[in-house]
Amino acid sequence: MPSQQEKLLAFSLDDIDRVIHSPARLLIMKLLYVLDGADMVFLKSETGLTWGNLSVQIRNLEDAGYVMVEKEFVDNKPHTVISLSREGRAAFSAYRDRLREILG
């Protein structure tokens, strides 16, 4: 029979957003949280991920509805700009709060 503390911990851990919880995606979400948008070069240089890995993680976040990938023109050059969606921003806030509760 699990103790009360174990039950609470199990509940808390189940409640953690697994999409954000991966280290690479957490780093991407954290960077995008403090910005209105960034391109792949910025995310690659900040995270140290390979292009392939970065693309996969961005696609996972996009599939979850947490990020938006848009083409923009910056000084007449096309740029792929990634930004957090409203859901992504809310999910990251909730993730931070949940983690803070667990860690105390």
Place this chain on the structure above:
Amino acid sequence: MVSDLKVLERRVATRYMEDGFWDMYLGLMALAFGLTILLDVSYLTGVMVAVGFALQRTGKSLVTFPRIGYIKLRQARKTGMVSILSGVLILGLMIFMLFMLGDDNPLRAFVIQNMLFFIAFIWGGAVALAALSLNVRRFYFYSLLIFSAVIFSDLVGSLGLNLALAGGLIILAGLVVMLRFIRKYPIVSDQD
């Protein structure tokens, strides 16, 4: 964690000042003002400031973005920077308005009497505020340089010459900063 995120936001924003383009733009403005006074060509400042802005944008696009990427700062940070610029503009406008008042206004006489101090204070103060807001220490030095160039123009050289020299020095410093940036951040290859 909130403060961590603020530190991260500040660090990211500060990195975009490491390329030296804003330094060179500031230096160009000081040089333009100095040359305008020295050569008495009124349109020179406008032309140089516009050309400098275009060069700054092109430089960011060719040098900065391929190395550290492109970001869009959060609206709150942009608003903070715009507030500083607006504050300086309003202060300048208020002093200008003083000249619209009658000749017998004592405040106007005071401003005219201390004109150099007001120019030095507004310009140097604006650069110091930029240094504080953007967390770029070398801008305090530029602030001091511009302040000294203006305030001591009664004693050494002339206002035009001092501003042009200060501008030239700031442009040189900006070039050094840009070269260090290029060496520190190689162009990010599009292949792993």
